[in-house]
Amino acid sequence: MTRRARPLVGFIDSGLGLVDFADSFHRLLPEADLLLSMDPDWMPYGALEPGVVAERIIASADVFEPWEPDAVVIACNTGSVHGLAALRQVLEPDVPVVGTVPAVKTAADSKVPFAVWATQATTASDYQRGLIDAFAAEAEVHAVPCPGLAEAIDAADLAAVDAAIDAAVAETPDHVEAIVLGCTHYGLVEDRILARRPSTSALHDSPVAVARQTLRRLGIDPDERPPAPAEAPAGRVLATYMSGRRAALPDTLDAYPAGVRLRAIESRG
Known part of the structure; x- marks a missing residue:
């Protein structure tokens, strides 16, 4: 089960690959808050040795530690192949880690x-x-x-x-x-x-399938989840990181509907 009334989930990718995944999860659970960690200094991950990819996945997740997320999603196929087991060793069983597989x-x-x-x-x-x-x-x-x-x-x-x-x-x-x-x-x-x-x-x-699996790992049945109360505030993107540096979501997201939706819920505080 989640540790707080408003679930907090972190998403990891080398770049904008996490956008569809964070957006799909937020549409399934609008009251959830999100953390995003991209790694532009090291992309593309496909050009890196497997051990380096695993190190980058762990480093990308490390920025979430002060926030104590309820789950972490690796929204990257290469990152999941080489980093999922390593990150699970670090975070589970306290924090479930969900990977991504092409459909x-x-x-x-x-x-x-x-x-x-x-x-x-x-x-x-x-x-x-x-x-x-x-x-x-x-x-x-x-x-x-x-x-x-x-x-x-x-x-x-x-x-x-x-x-x-x-x-x-x-x-x-x-x-x-x-x-x-x-x-x-x-x-x-x-x-x-x-x-x-x-x-x-x-x-x-696979964004919707991954979002549904993330709900399950949070102890929420995606088919039987009760609707959030009408007065419940929508979740926010609480923080975005670029290779460990705190940053705003890039303007390039405006080119994509999912990116526009994430920018609309970005916390500007």
Whole structure:
């Protein structure tokens, strides 16, 4: 169970990949307060050695210690692969830690051909190959690297975003019906992906599933949670950190609806 009336949850990523995850959680539990920890000095995590990624995840979580959060979410696939076990050793059982996994199993269950769009490092990783072997061995799967897409999203360079999407579309066979978003940043541009590949029947992403799992780790049933009292104030983004430094949310979030919503609840005190 949570330790306070208003749950406080921290989110970690190298950059804007945490935005969709924090926003999805806040929409499920509007009274919750949020902490955000990004790591721009060390991104992209896919270029780092696994042990360094684990160190960065722990360092990103360390800034939450004075706040005593009720849970921490690693909103990063690479960070979850290399840092989830290490961070759980540090924080659990007192503070539950929730990781992120691309929705390969969900896509495979749909029984249609699908592509996994991810960073170059993730596409070439044993981790992604293992996911596909474990959950989609009988499916038709196409691994599509998306060089530069995450970086363009973080910079809110929408022309570069569209160029990277177009390059990924060109690498995705026409008959492929669905796409798994294998990088947490990519959900911020779902609308642009669908606009540039309208034949896509489904985009599979994980923010809502992770938000629901986070509620469960807090002892809250996501299907039976009573509504917050009408007079209850909405939760806030209490603090944002950039590689350990306290900072305001960047203006680049205004390029994305989820970012606009987070900026609207940012504590300016």
